[in-house]
Amino acid sequence: MERVLIVSANIGEGHNATGRALEGAVRERWPGATVQWLDTLDVLGPGVGPLLRRTYVANVESTPWLYEFFYTAIWRVAWFAAVTRRLVGAWSGRRLARPVARFGPDVVLSTYPMATAGLAWLRRRGRLDARIGAWVPDFAPHPFWVYGSADLTLVMHDVAVGPARRCSPSAAVAVSAPPVRAGFRPGDRAGARQQLGLPPEAFVVLVSCGSLGFGDLRKTVLELLGAHPDVLPVAVCGRNEALARKLRRIGDPRLRVLGWTEEMARYTIAADVVVMNAGGATGLEALACGRPVLMHRPIAAHGRANARLMAEAGLALVSEKDGELAAAVQALLAEPDRLKSMAEAATRHCDSATPLTTVLESLAEGPRNPAPQRLRAEDALFLHVATPQVPQQVGAVLMLDPKADGTPVTHADAVHFLTALPGLRARLLPGGGLWRAKWQEDPARGAEDILTGSEAEPGADFETALTAEMDAFFSAGVTPEHPCRARLVTGLAGGQGALLIALHHAASDGIAVIGALVGRARGKAPVIAPPPGRTNLTQRLKAVRFTRPRSAAKSEAARLARGVWALARAGTAPRVRWETGIDGPERHFARAHLPAPEVRAAARRLGVPTTDLVLALLAESLHRELGAGAPERVRVLIPMSIRDTGTFRQLGNHTGAASVDLPAGPMQLTRRVTVTRDSLRDQVGRGAPRAGNAVVRVLGVLPPWLHRRLARLVYRGTWFSVIASVLPGARSPVSLNGSLMRTAYPVLSLAPGVPVAVGVMTWADRVTVCVTVPAAHTARGDRLAAGVTEAFADLQALAS
Numbered sequence: 001m002e003r004v005l006i007v008s009a010n011i012g013e014g015h016n017a018t019g020r021a022l023e024g025a026v027r028e029r030w031p032g033a034t035v036q037w038l039d040t041l042d043v044l045g046p047g048v049g050p051l052l053r054r055t056y057v058a059n060v061e062s063t064p065w066l067y068e069f070f071y072t073a074i075w076r077v078a079w080f081a082a083v084t085r086r087l088v089g090a091w092s093g094r095r096l097a098r099p100v101a102r103f104g105p106d107v108v109l110s111t112y113p114m115a116t117a118g119l120a121w122l123r124r125r126g127r128l129d130a131r132i133g134a135w136v137p138d139f140a141p142h143p144f145w146v147y148g149s150a151d152l153t154l155v156m157h158d159v160a161v162g163p164a165r166r167c168s169p170s171a172a173v174a175v176s177a178p179p180v181r182a183g184f185r186p187g188d189r190a191g192a193r194q195q196l197g198l199p200p201e202a203f204v205v206l207v208s209c210g211s212l213g214f215g216d217l218r219k220t221v222l223e224l225l226g227a228h229p230d231v232l233p234v235a236v237c238g239r240n241e242a243l244a245r246k247l248r249r250i251g252d253p254r255l256r257v258l259g260w261t262e263e264m265a266r267y268t269i270a271a272d273v274v275v276m277n278a279g280g281a282t283g284l285e286a287l288a289c290g291r292p293v294l295m296h297r298p299i300a301a302h303g304r305a306n307a308r309l310m311a312e313a314g315l316a317l318v319s320e321k322d323g324e325l326a327a328a329v330q331a332l333l334a335e336p337d338r339l340k341s342m343a344e345a346a347t348r349h350c351d352s353a354t355p356l357t358t359v360l361e362s363l364a365e366g367p368r369n370p371a372p373q374r375l376r377a378e379d380a381l382f383l384h385v386a387t388p389q390v391p392q393q394v395g396a397v398l399m400l401d402p403k404a405d406g407t408p409v410t411h412a413d414a415v416h417f418l419t420a421l422p423g424l425r426a427r428l429l430p431g432g433g434l435w436r437a438k439w440q441e442d443p444a445r446g447a448e449d450i451l452t453g454s455e456a457e458p459g460a461d462f463e464t465a466l467t468a469e470m471d472a473f474f475s476a477g478v479t480p481e482h483p484c485r486a487r488l489v490t491g492l493a494g495g496q497g498a499l500l501i502a503l504h505h506a507a508s509d510g511i512a513v514i515g516a517l518v519g520r521a522r523g524k525a526p527v528i529a530p531p532p533g534r535t536n537l538t539q540r541l542k543a544v545r546f547t548r549p550r551s552a553a554k555s556e557a558a559r560l561a562r563g564v565w566a567l568a569r570a571g572t573a574p575r576v577r578w579e580t581g582i583d584g585p586e587r588h589f590a591r592a593h594l595p596a597p598e599v600r601a602a603a604r605r606l607g608v609p610t611t612d613l614v615l616a617l618l619a620e621s622l623h624r625e626l627g628a629g630a631p632e633r634v635r636v637l638i639p640m641s642i643r644d645t646g647t648f649r650q651l652g653n654h655t656g657a658a659s660v661d662l663p664a665g666p667m668q669l670t671r672r673v674t675v676t677r678d679s680l681r682d683q684v685g686r687g688a689p690r691a692g693n694a695v696v697r698v699l700g701v702l703p704p705w706l707h708r709r710l711a712r713l714v715y716r717g718t719w720f721s722v723i724a725s726v727l728p729g730a731r732s733p734v735s736l737n738g739s740l741m742r743t744a745y746p747v748l749s750l751a752p753g754v755p756v757a758v759g760v761m762t763w764a765d766r767v768t769v770c771v772t773v774p775a776a777h778t779a780r781g782d783r784l785a786a787g788v789t790e791a792f793a794d795l796q797a798l799a800s
Contacts, residue, residue: 015137023035025357067301088117108132120148120149134147138280145167148170148371150171160309179356206274206275207234207274208282209236209277244258272291273293279295280302382505389584393505398736401495411451415447423483450484452487460493469498508652511728588773592785593743637720638660638726663676673795717752756771758772769789770785
């Protein structure tokens with residue numbers, strides 16, 4: 001590291017104090033580095049700095065309601081926050097561009113929100129290649145502090161990580177040790193008091209309200225003096241000389257009044273507690289010295305936010321009304337163990353936080369924070385429709401035989417296999433009313449991070465043990481932050497193992513998942529990420545046009561129009577009277593398998609595609625399950641791949657869907673097969689799969705808030721009653737490091753209001769079936785899976 005730029009602001013002393021701490025850490029880690037400072041307010045234009053400083057002081061002291069209103073608005077009003085951040089970023093970025101380029105830093109460290117906004121603006125426009133680290137020297141971050149374009153954003157406690165990520169979901173957020181000078185650390189209280197001339201037996205309360213001396217310190221000091229005779233307040237007035245004169249007129253011999261002092265570290269070490277009203281740099285210095293904090297009458301906006309988070313972290317007591325501060329001090333005097341535990345909590349937090357030198361090393365040498373990419377509309381659909389009751393995840397269950405030498409598949413084997421999993425390193429960013437959903441790569445995440453293990457009970461029945469593992473694993477839904485999960489189950493009967501994989505549906509479709517995993521087992525290159533999402537309206541509209549010759553484009557357009565008309569004409573789904581709905585995320589998974597050679601032979605004999613035959617067997621099973629209450633037709637949504645040579649190995653969802661009315665009323669089995677074939681042929685022939693895909697893509701052109709609402713409108717039980725997908729699998733045996741993958745079951749998610757989903761896959765010599773139902777429908781799921789097997793047996797009996 002050769003050149004480090006610290007971008008701060010001379011507005012109070014908190015931002016500069018943080019900068020000095022960072023400079024000390026830089027010189028400790030890289031003694032030969034050149035460090036330069038830049039004051040953001042000095043470069044914003046003539047007179048801007050003094051104006052902003054006066055405005056800030058006036059807001060806090062004279063119009064705190066206005067300051068609170070602005071602070072609340074940037075949290076609660078999304079468009080206001082977005083516009084303000086954009087304007088401030090552009091203004092600051094343009095002003096910072098020249099001095100930053102002139103210095104040519106390797107790393108830029110920001111301690112001021114307007115600086116971070118400007119640096120992020122420069123990064124997004126390719127005008128700043130240096131690493132960007134942004135420190136939030138307050139306990140509570142807010143939207144002006146946090147930007148995904150910074151490589152690392154540092155907050156002061158674990159409780160601040162969540163709020164920081166809400167400010168900017170794409171930001172890389174970590175917890176840093178308090179950025180304070182080296183003198184602020186636990187020390188000898190008695191020795192410090194002796195050096196400062198403070199009585200050793202007094203209960204010393206350090207009262208500090210920052211360099212500007214905000215708040216009614218006189219009232220605070222008087223309340224402390226009246227709390228107990230042993231209380232000795234030390235009031236630090238910073239550069240507010242008028243306040244210092246006002247306090248000295250109190251005339252109490254116990255009161256010590258200080259102006260600006262270079263002995264702040266020693267006074268903090270000498271104190272029993274520290275009283276403040278903002279919680280910025282002074283609060284961090286108190287915690288670094290292991291001193292309990294009392295937040296009294298916190299100032300508007302960031303002061304109150306800091307107080308809430310510090311109290312949540314167990315590092316501060318908060319008092320708002322007259323007498324509450326005195327009561328808190330009296331309680332700590334009466335309960336010395338409580339005072340000791342608060343001091344220990346502060347020390348424990350600082351000891352466990354990452355040291356500044358380590359954070360700087362990570363910033364300088366670790367991976368950059370990748371820029372997020374907009375999710376394609378086909379992928380964003382599954383983020384928009386996911387709910388706590390109906391999470392959107394697809395998956396697979398891979399059954400693994402023991403290796404040739406009898407050893408079972410190992411954790412290392414599974415890690416090796418899972419490195420090809422689509423979305424392994426993705427974070428999904430759901431977006432908001434104004435922001436489109438995005439995905440972002442997490443370079444630090446690997447297969448080891450998503451894989452857990454469990455072992456079946458010795459002697460347990462194979463099917464029972466596997467079902468229990470599947471139900472438990474897939475009932476815990478993936479999250480956008482962690483969209484991949486896997487579990488290796490060992491100890492099943494016969495030495496078999498099972499690899500259970502769950503993936504957020506927004507990350508990929510089932511074909512990409514299976515294709516990537518099979519490819520990994522056979523040594524093929526992994527699937528690739530799709531091109532970044534387009535950003536402007538014109539380009540997004542082009543995404544739904546055709547680039548073929550004019551005659552072919554006309555033909556395709558006509559087919560698309562027929563498909564859209566077929567979708568529109570279908571209307572709502574015939575009602576199916578399921579006894580119960582979906583009341584939670586708990587799921588049950590019923591399995592069955594058929595002999596693949598016999599299924600193909602039966603399909604040839606009946607003159608239908610294999611897919612149509614399997615769906616007809618499902619229709620027969622639904623007829624038997626629903627009995628006399630079965631409607632004549634059951635609307636089934638059948639996802640179908642529309643991949644071509646250009647997208648065959650891409651991540652994401654490249655599917656359309658046919659909405660098919662399967663025959664569920666009384667009917668001869670062979671007749672049901674032909675009716676199913678005709679229904680599918682009608683929908684596919686009219687171009688329904690591509691039409692469905694085109695509709696989803698067009699929805700992505702709409703504003704994000706409208707896209708989300710319409711996605712939830714079209715993907716629910718109003719329009720279909722069952723989901724069924726027939727996926728191509730491996731036609732020949734697949735081995736993982738010598739362990740044969742004998743069977744694979746595809747796992748589908750439910751849709752809102754749709755309590756049955758059926759995944760079918762051809763795997764080597766088997767056609768596997770996996771039925772997903774809510775846990776309350778366990779018996780129904782088992783009957784539907786068994787019904788497919790029974791229907792095929794009946795079909796074979798008819799043929800013989």
